[in-house]
Amino acid sequence: MYVGADYYPEHWPRNRWQTDADLMQKAGFNIVRMAEFAWVNMEPEEGRYEFGWLDEIIEILGKRGIKTILGTPTAALPPWTLRKYPEIMVQTPTGQRLTWGMRKHNCFTSGVFRLLSERITRAMAQHYKDNPNVIGWQTDNEIGGHPMCYCHSCRANFQDWLKNKYKTLAELNRAWGTHFWSQGFGDWSEIVPPDKFDEHNPHTCLDWKRFFSWLNVRFQKEQIDILRALCPNQFVTHNFMGLFSEINYYDLAEDLDFVSWDNYPVSGKPDMTNNYNAAMAADVMRGLKRRNFWIMEQTSGSHGWGTLSRNPRPGEIRKIALQQFAHGAEAQVWFPWRACTVGREQYWHGILGHDGKPGRRYQEAAQTARDLHTLDEHLKGTTVRADVAIIYDYESVWALSFQPAYDENKYHQVIGRYYQALRRAGINVDMVRPGQDLAGYKLVLAPDLYIVRDSLASQIDAYIRNGGVFLADGRFAVKDETGLCHVRTLPGLLAEALGIEIEEYEALRGGIEYQIEEHLHRAPVTRTAIHYADWIKPTTALVLAGYTDWHMQPYAALTRNQCGKGAGYYLGTIVKEPAFYDALIRELLESAKITAEITAPEGVEVSTREGAGKKVLFLVNHTEQCQTVNVPAGKCEVLRNKTTGSAIELAAYDVAVIRL
């Protein structure tokens, strides 16, 4: 198994390199990522390349059995690119080029940027294609997070992209609803990129986001094409950013061998939402290509550009790492090896601190590396297998960001309410792309799924009728592909399968709350509806929760509808109490006949990997208390190499892995 660190030899004097390599070897490391911010070191002036320093460190590391992943360095522009080609920088909507000095500020339609990117990629590929210590490539760095560019070239490219998509102006005018506010275009050249997403035409905004995502994917593809052609024996990956949603990650992942990602869960208080977001992000990453992933940057200390995060506590560095393997990681790289003494990230603490001495964090990383090598044989050939799927959609995120309907409509928070309850229940979850085959799943959730094409609606309808259990909630299927509202009474094509009709809805602002009575338990329980309410009229559906406020009594809050062999659930509001979601998930799991492998105390995460005839159970103690978990007796707990009794003890932040 590959375990290692992100290393920046260009930050340190050459006489330190051997020491670093020795320390890595001693810690059990066998991989580094390098060079992804070293453009100016490799090409100090246009067309003059210097790879000697990099050759040397690759060699030093290689001698100690440490392989190298190289990053294409295009996320940070050398000063000479700007001096020679000012048009390389992003232009703001009001016409200024951004000031050089940050990373990721290039225009993606800039011809010179694309040319320079191709040249440095080709030069690196040519130089390293046969180096036996170089096993793979990372494209750029954390694609996305660029400011959008509004230069003439981007505008023209946007118009071309639209021409290609819509063919005729009439179709674009229809798809964008330009009969509103007198926006009918008479000429393609009249189209301008939107810059006020809360004011401009939302359909234009949606296509502009799509175009921007497409530009990023195209940029990566141009690098990949070079790497594939020259380096057929080296893999190509990219370091994604978990729950980051500006780029359509499904598209960005398509051209890669596998997905890697960067995991920094300690920026907040040590609470379960953060812990489960790291799990959810892992499930999203695994879903991008429906296969295991790498961790390319893993938390190794306190970090931040201006203000810092907390420091991982004793055992936490290991716990953070192992949790990812529970969700499908197959290799792991910490960021960074050593805290840099210079620049904007000088407080992004690494395995080593500024002083370069191996300390507490180094010892924990070394222990973790040992554990990972132990796990290797047990995990080989396994991945996460789930009965539950959540449909995860970038286009809905974008569209909701322009028109959230209620202020607190944050996509990951909405999904998180269900996801966290599923984790508390100890159930594996897949995050799936809209349109992906759902046949293998017993339960499918579609929280905040705002944009639903008719084909997707039909697919879900068939899924239910064929025996699936399905849940949707507020803002489901309001919009079509370009963000036009469906004219059918909500939930549109699903109205029959869900057994309800929704003609009215509202945001609950300024502290308005409704009371609901929920019948998921033996006795009815009172809950609080917040933020948003659909005024649901059940047609054939059973009411599982209803409102008690005088004017809301005719309407349902939660419904269940038997349809064909399956069942459709609909939740028309946000419920304040997390316990409600536990009850709801229990109901859904029972309905779908799904049971957990084991149950564990609160704060102990349960998940499994299986494959190649193996099944492995992970128990991750996210708390700072000792926890006792009932487990199957007589199995091997592989990290301690012990046979289990009927229960296992987990110290603060401890992790157990049981071979079932």
Added chain:
Amino acid sequence: MYVGADYYPEHWPRNRWQTDADLMQKAGFNIVRMAEFAWVNMEPEEGRYEFGWLDEIIEILGKRGIKTILGTPTAALPPWTLRKYPEIMVQTPTGQRLTWGMRKHNCFTSGVFRLLSERITRAMAQHYKDNPNVIGWQTDNEIGGHPMCYCHSCRANFQDWLKNKYKTLAELNRAWGTHFWSQGFGDWSEIVPPDKFDEHNPHTCLDWKRFFSWLNVRFQKEQIDILRALCPNQFVTHNFMGLFSEINYYDLAEDLDFVSWDNYPVSGKPDMTNNYNAAMAADVMRGLKRRNFWIMEQTSGSHGWGTLSRNPRPGEIRKIALQQFAHGAEAQVWFPWRACTVGREQYWHGILGHDGKPGRRYQEAAQTARDLHTLDEHLKGTTVRADVAIIYDYESVWALSFQPAYDENKYHQVIGRYYQALRRAGINVDMVRPGQDLAGYKLVLAPDLYIVRDSLASQIDAYIRNGGVFLADGRFAVKDETGLCHVRTLPGLLAEALGIEIEEYEALRGGIEYQIEEHLHRAPVTRTAIHYADWIKPTTALVLAGYTDWHMQPYAALTRNQCGKGAGYYLGTIVKEPAFYDALIRELLESAKITAEITAPEGVEVSTREGAGKKVLFLVNHTEQCQTVNVPAGKCEVLRNKTTGSAIELAAYDVAVIRL
């Protein structure tokens, strides 16, 4: 009586038009407003007009007895205007033209904009002047809310406007106090429009606001002149925005036949401040031309561009509508007929939802329309008659916005404290322009009246001496016409009539509060002074409330001064407890010998209309509880067509109208 909806035939397929017209007819509708955002539909390219589609729908509606108001479509620019004339867009202070894509982003000194506005207005007027189904015009849409333009043309026009106003630079230098910070102008060309209203010369800022308001009024006047010339038999109105205060609405109303306005009171929690703001706005609208008004856009559902408002509850659509008639409405139009499926306002819900089916809101609107037709004969010839006037001044709002003195100095909130207490007392109120004859009023309030010309001060002084009761409060008469501070000890020319002198004042920030003891009740009551304190020295005035803090004991908080036949009151602070304002209003009403028609429980609004020998009492239940109101017996309650007993029951949101 005209009752109807704002209709956008251009949003819907032609085969739907008949259905819509039938549904309107069935609901008792007899008016629509159309075309105010349909420029590109009527003039798809410059100079080529297409009115066929509009002719057709006007005809369809007309056949069902539904008349049309046409809007000039200049609030939303077709894309071709920008392609051909980029200078049509607003320029920011830093020199950029705004991005096209929103409405109302034109420069008002742009020659081409004024020319295009004239042309489309003339084309429409020419085409529809003799159409019997077209009964009137709305100019543009919700004038104001434009970003200010800082282009060269606007700067030059501002300089011209100033030359015309001040004649000499010496006079401008005096009026703007340019001896401060070395700002003395040596040439008209040196004058630049201000863009930082919290930093630049406040006198310049005030004139710049006046100029901007004047530009809007001139723009409307240019359309009105065409409409008057070509369409002498059709009325001209405009849809104002209630408490919006960027434009001097008195000026904007001057050239119109009557005022219309757009009423959206459900954006907040259902509370009395919102309810009474809708009443106050109505009184402001009635005051603009001192006559009844129309509602041109009335709330018909949940709405919002990004996040939504709450949904009007059962009965609330009707209540919202009828409340406006209590305050002088004489016709009403809901916005919109049907929620648009496209564009930025696709969630501005209408009488119909996206699905176009008549539902709950349609039924309520139809019921309301029936009620309004019933009311017609009782309201004809009546309007609101008030003994109490509040001086309402746009220039003070502007000047206070640059220099509020205390952070919480929001004009409508300050006025609202008195207005709401007057409403709770069941008293009609007129909102009057500074300088308007006050002779007919028994009580005049001038809250936050910051700018007081000497002529106005003299008028008020005479009003008091002749028997009027008058109240002023903090920041009263601090400034003259151009915002220079009066050099007289405050309250300046009113010092004798109010019997006080104020040499010092202060803001109470960071949670500072003073205690005051108020003697408006039989026993003294302790109240809390917040936000601001004048340090008032009574000369001849009686102290009705004084401070108890050690250093404030020499100063009065509330005073009453007998002067001539009248009385002058002054309140030098904000009092935290609303009950204080009730006591104060009681005192003022007693002093002015004003009594309410009836008294009603809290939450039930009482008001009256009279004229043409009739007097009508409105009872509006703003609460969600059933309320019992004691009323004169033996009168006709016209909506139920019943004779009253000694009390009347009002269900949640119910309204009663009694013919006295």
Added chain:
Amino acid sequence: MYVGADYYPEHWPRNRWQTDADLMQKAGFNIVRMAEFAWVNMEPEEGRYEFGWLDEIIEILGKRGIKTILGTPTAALPPWTLRKYPEIMVQTPTGQRLTWGMRKHNCFTSGVFRLLSERITRAMAQHYKDNPNVIGWQTDNEIGGHPMCYCHSCRANFQDWLKNKYKTLAELNRAWGTHFWSQGFGDWSEIVPPDKFDEHNPHTCLDWKRFFSWLNVRFQKEQIDILRALCPNQFVTHNFMGLFSEINYYDLAEDLDFVSWDNYPVSGKPDMTNNYNAAMAADVMRGLKRRNFWIMEQTSGSHGWGTLSRNPRPGEIRKIALQQFAHGAEAQVWFPWRACTVGREQYWHGILGHDGKPGRRYQEAAQTARDLHTLDEHLKGTTVRADVAIIYDYESVWALSFQPAYDENKYHQVIGRYYQALRRAGINVDMVRPGQDLAGYKLVLAPDLYIVRDSLASQIDAYIRNGGVFLADGRFAVKDETGLCHVRTLPGLLAEALGIEIEEYEALRGGIEYQIEEHLHRAPVTRTAIHYADWIKPTTALVLAGYTDWHMQPYAALTRNQCGKGAGYYLGTIVKEPAFYDALIRELLESAKITAEITAPEGVEVSTREGAGKKVLFLVNHTEQCQTVNVPAGKCEVLRNKTTGSAIELAAYDVAVIRL
């Protein structure tokens, strides 16, 4: 002693001048500052000077024994400068010139600005150098607070300044750590000024701040050179802004005869933090040149551009003034004489209000002036002498503003925790420049001293070994001169003297708190660590406070290390409870063998001045309660001219001055 007001004759009609002069004389005033915003009055068009009006008022005042300080008027540009020289205005990073209309918006590398500044300074100096009533000059006004300019000229000047500083690009690349994010410069012309201080290279940002400060100092120096050459008998000062930290005030003070400053402590609630900030600011001002200072603008009323401050309460104007004399003031000027009726500062209330009548504030000022004249003989030759020094560093403030580590890391708040405890203990404090000789001090504190050159570290090390008591805290000595992190384990060169090692640290965000147990008292006390925590490993140090949280138990919160003849303390966190700082200061004072002159009740500030054989004790009652203070008996209380008993009574805001 000079006591007076800032006077603006150009604001008032000439027929008022005599009245003002009479009122000043009657109040005991003998100094005014004038003309610092009157450029357009003195030079109404380029090169034409008008000094007649100023001559006249200087003469009127002089006849009444009132001397004049003249300000060079360069802080506010006349309109003609902009009309003729648009390049005089600051350019934003995105390329726009700011709109004229505020003060201090000039570019400092603008050749024309520097030329015009020289010309008006020379013209004034030439005209007034021999005027016996003009005793001195103030340069400009409150230098700093300008927006930074990003024009081509500023960029070129920055590059030149860097060339001069670093000589070679290689050295600049090293000092700025440009191997991070591919920022290595290949040419000086590639360097661009940073505008995003939270994103761009922090080392570049630090030098850009230094350059901007240097530009301001150079600008002042150019005026001073002219004044020195032409007016050898008149002093030159400048009005500083207390705790303002944008300019390196040590540098700005260097070329002046003495420092003056502007004191406005009433903007907040009347609390001790505000009161002690005024004291701390005074100590900073005295430290700039290590000598007494003037107050050039002293609070005389409620003030503010938009919203106002509170009004000084009875006795407070006097207390505010006298407190400054306790800290080294030797003359005082109130701002302004009379509240201006025009312009942005029309609510900056003066000794007189808008009405020009002498009222409460005038009476208090007159009383204060009498007191100051009484004090004159007792203060002559005295200054503040302190055993305690706090190292006060502008470069650390700047560097912390880019990378505060924790959100609440506000420099003056951090220093203030210690400073306020020292004030509560009645101990004089000097604020000293890093590098200043520390030999005279028994106790030195270095709170938030982020940037520590090796030479300073060595100096402090020697100070401790030679018997000094020293305290540092979190973020101490993290960075070197250009902001690179030291590679030595923290606290670097001081590790031995402080007896600790710190390899890890973290911010405590999102409400995280740790518990610490402190042993400064007889019995251990529990305290709360907030915001930030160093994970301190004591080597030779004693633990005075440790953490009780499970994972923090190995680490110290507060340590004491005996080293040579002295002691080094280190506090690795922020403690929530102010009482902790009292205990800590008590410990430090005992350790350093420092005792207070007397102890006084909370809210009564104690301080002393001495020199010329005199010692004077100030007691300032900051509270609104009467306070009893035990004092040495048989001394002269000079303001009441009474001999002291064993205690003295101080009324609200009263001040006593005792000759010891």
